[in-house]
Amino acid sequence: MKQTANQDKLLSEVRQIFENYLLENKLRRTPERFAILTEIYRRQDHFDADQLYDFMKQNNYHISRATVYNTLELLSKCGLIIKHQFGQHATIFEKSYGNAQHDHLICLDCSKIFEFCDPRLHQIEESMGRILKFNIERHALTLYGHCNGACDKTSKDKV
Amino acid sequence: MKQTANQDKLLSEVRQIFENYLLENKLRRTPERFAILTEIYRRQDHFDADQLYDFMKQNNYHISRATVYNTLELLSKCGLIIKHQFGQHATIFEKSYGNAQHDHLICLDCSKIFEFCDPRLHQIEESMGRILKFNIERHALTLYGHCNGACDKTSKDKV
DNA sequence: TTGTGTGCAAAAGCTTTGCATGTTG
DNA sequence: CAACATGCAAAGCTTTTGCACACAA
Numbered sequence: 153m154k155q156t157a158n159q160d161k162l163l164s165e166v167r168q169i170f171e172n173y174l175l176e177n178k179l180r181r182t183p184e185r186f187a188i189l190t191e192i193y194r195r196q197d198h199f200d201a202d203q204l205y206d207f208m209k210q211n212n213y214h215i216s217r218a219t220v221y222n223t224l225e226l227l228s229k230c231g232l233i234i235k236h237q238f239g240q241h242a243t244i245f246e247k248s249y250g251n252a253q254h255d256h257l258i259c260l261d262c263s264k265i266f267e268f269c270d271p272r273l274h275q276i277e278e279s280m281g282r283i284l285k286f287n288i289e290r291h292a293l294t295l296y297g298h299c300n301g302a303c304d305k306t307s308k309d310k311v
Numbered sequence: 312m313k314q315t316a317n318q319d320k321l322l323s324e325v326r327q328i329f330e331n332y333l334l335e336n337k338l339r340r341t342p343e344r345f346a347i348l349t350e351i352y353r354r355q356d357h358f359d360a361d362q363l364y365d366f367m368k369q370n371n372y373h374i375s376r377a378t379v380y381n382t383l384e385l386l387s388k389c390g391l392i393i394k395h396q397f398g399q400h401a402t403i404f405e406k407s408y409g410n411a412q413h414d415h416l417i418c419l420d421c422s423k424i425f426e427f428c429d430p431r432l433h434q435i436e437e438s439m440g441r442i443l444k445f446n447i448e449r450h451a452l453t454l455y456g457h458c459n460g461a462c463d464k465t466s467k468d469k470v
Numbered sequence: 471t472t473g474t475g476t477g478c479a480a481a482a483g484c485t486t487t488g489c490a491t492g493t494t495g
Numbered sequence: 496c497a498a499c500a501t502g503c504a505a506a507g508c509t510t511t512t513g514c515a516c517a518c519a520a
Contacts, residue, residue: 180494180500216502221485237396242484257443268439272431277454280427284416286456293452295436297445339474339519375477380510401509482511
């Protein structure tokens, strides 16, 4: 099946990236770290640390919360996942390799998360960097709004 | 002194707005609520709940954490302060009456907060609302970057 | 007088840390 | 075999909650 072949290719690519990162930083390549990476890229879209911990447990891995948090930090540092702080709740993560950079729209009625991309953001970054004399490294834009009942048809995930 | 006169005018305006809000919602006009509003508008720029709690205590008010959180929630609902979630730390607030709407730039070196405004954001909100069929209510944009040592000269506040 | 708001302290929720054990390099 | 990662549980921090008392309406 074509889908599965793409999936396998993606998995081997991200594992390779993580392995290189660990080697370059003289960190250990433990089975726990690769298991977490693999499951994130196999399944989840937006998720928090606790959802991931539960998920690993349900799938018969024996991995502690400390390791989950530690590994999420490493994956974030090497760019394979992105951290988000939506609202006041737990930190939300999403896999980033193979995804176009995008921002988020959150429904105030049902908390579902949508993604969008707008090139004007790069222009804003550039202008503000120039004016305020900053090297802008990244941005976080979240729009909040009401879906008028349309969420159920198109949502990808929940916060 | 001109500055003081403006300050007094601002204070009486925001107290009036809060009072109207409380009356309209059949909430009580307690001394604690007005004390918190007054001190926020008299002093703080960006602050978190705990900083405000400490500040009130130092100034010989006897106000509990529960009341601080409760009042911040009310002030946020009636638009006199704005809540922010920068990074993974505590919720940050700022007074909003009399301030133009703006977004934030945070220095990754020294955590200082700068403000800016760009009209292209309204355009983005409008486009995305139309495309995704949402009524966009608000946005949160934060830029992260490096100041190249310029922060000390111009910063307003720290996270 | 009635019921909401307050203070206090305890609890809850997310994340980090300390320590003993296990495993990678 | 030495250093680092893990698991577990406890601690930390921010925020919320429960309860008795105070006070605004």
